[in-house]
Amino acid sequence: MEFNVLLVFMIIGALIAAETRDLLSAVISVGAVGFIVSLAFLFLKAPDIAITQVVVEVLTLVVLVRATLRNDITTVKGMRGKIGLSFSLAVIVLITLAAYPFFRELPHFGVPLLSQGKSISGFFLKEGLRRTGAANVTTSILLDFRMYDTIGEATILFASLLGALAILRRPSHKKRGARDKEERIK
Amino acid sequence: MEYILSFVLLMIGLYCVATKKNIVKIVIGLNIMEYAINLFLILIGYRRGGIAPIRTPDMSLAYFLRYSVDPLPQALVVTSIVIGFGVLALSVSMAIRIYERYGTFDINEIKRLKG
Numbered sequence: 001m002e003f004n005v006l007l008v009f010m011i012i013g014a015l016i017a018a019e020t021r022d023l024l025s026a027v028i029s030v031g032a033v034g035f036i037v038s039l040a041f042l043f044l045k046a047p048d049i050a051i052t053q054v055v056v057e058v059l060t061l062v063v064l065v066r067a068t069l070r071n072d073i074t075t076v077k078g079m080r081g082k083i084g085l086s087f088s089l090a091v092i093v094l095i096t097l098a099a100y101p102f103f104r105e106l107p108h109f110g111v112p113l114l115s116q117g118k119s120i121s122g123f124f125l126k127e128g129l130r131r132t133g134a135a136n137v138t139t140s141i142l143l144d145f146r147m148y149d150t151i152g153e154a155t156i157l158f159a160s161l162l163g164a165l166a167i168l169r170r171p172s173h174k175k176r177g178a179r180d181k182e183e184r185i186k
Numbered sequence: 187m188e189y190i191l192s193f194v195l196l197m198i199g200l201y202c203v204a205t206k207k208n209i210v211k212i213v214i215g216l217n218i219m220e221y222a223i224n225l226f227l228i229l230i231g232y233r234r235g236g237i238a239p240i241r242t243p244d245m246s247l248a249y250f251l252r253y254s255v256d257p258l259p260q261a262l263v264v265t266s267i268v269i270g271f272g273v274l275a276l277s278v279s280m281a282i283r284i285y286e287r288y289g290t291f292d293i294n295e296i297k298r299l300k301g
Contacts, residue, residue: 110234
């Protein structure tokens with residue numbers, strides 16, 4: 001029941017973030033949604049993810065505020081045209097219809113595949129402490145059973161931050177001077 | 187019910203991506219979709235009345251196996267959250283560059299200024 005309340009709050013926050021005209025308040029409300037998500041992770045017995053989510057959420061807010069705050073235009077003017085809007089709404093309705101059979105296949109809430117003995121997680125729970133020596137099974141999966149996954153994640157994070165730096169880098173003084181000279185010659 | 191509400195959250199994110207013209211709004215929509223999917227994966231692994239998958243010395247193996255929630259989605263969602271931050275940092279830096287170049291966040295105006 002408490003998840004439903006949290007999810008309704010998240011939906012309200014997301015709607016405000018989508019519809020408000022002020023960009024800064026949209027950013028703040030998406031931050032609120034992120035912190036409610038981390039609270040929901042805590043209720044869902046996932047403390048590791050709750051901690052990660054809080055840290056990443058703070059960084060996300062800093063990055064998004066940097067994108068909006070120092071610019072002159074901070075309000076949104078309108079939406080797309082009528083045709084584009086109705087087309088996107090039609091696509092959303094189609095996806096909802098296509099997802100309907102999928103929801104009937106899902107296990108009931110609170111009864112995961114693990115408790116029916118159909119998941120590999122039982123093996124991790126049984127053998128995690130003995131094979132890796134980690135009392136926290138999530139950590140033992142993250143850093144031992146699926147180590148390559150974590151290394152790949154670190155690679156992706158490193159590559160994306162390198163990309164962000166390459167995009168945001170200013171041209172060096174020497175190059176700028178050369179460009180000025182070219183313009184003067186013209 | 188919980189699944190349907192997280193699906194609604196996903197659809198709000200998709201609506202925000204598909205119908206807004208502002209680049210920052212599109213990035214926000216991507217972020218909302220990411221929250222919805224992470225939450226959905228954790229909801230699948232939840233066990234009613236469960237405990238966190240951390241085994242303290244006073245727990246027997248049978249008790250732990252009977253009550254612990256599914257640890258596998260949690261391990262994958264940690265990865266997914268961090269990758270989501272990487273995507274966000276890259277897209278926001280692109281948005282800042284576009285603003286410096288064209289002086290606007292509006293994608294229609296950017297198209298017009300380019301052509």
